Amino acid sequence: MGHQAIIQQFVDGASAIGPIVLMPRMQLGRPTDVLRAPSLSIDDKRAILAAWASDLYAVESKPALRQLPGTAEPVPIDEVQSALIELDQRCQP
Secondary structure (H helix, E strand, O other), X not given: OOHHHHHHHHHHHHHHHHHHHHOOOOOOXXXXXXXXXXXXXXXXXXXXXXXXXXXXXXXXXXXXXXXXXXXXXXXXXXXXXHXXXXXXXXXXX
């Protein structure tokens, strides 16, 4: 297997797993669960929420909803964006 094929396989696998890999053994159902996770750094929280907001996790034919692999149900994009705004507000001096 060539170098490019290995990299592509890794990227495809990471996309399928999603940012949930940053939260092993943690229940993730809502964006607020990410905000409340004491074991995650601010950067990890931002990465998870930003990924959750991306079009990669948009529900087919329902662009206002996002669903991470491993979560029980989709959530509105507005909820994810609100969590990102709250995280940014917490980080302001």
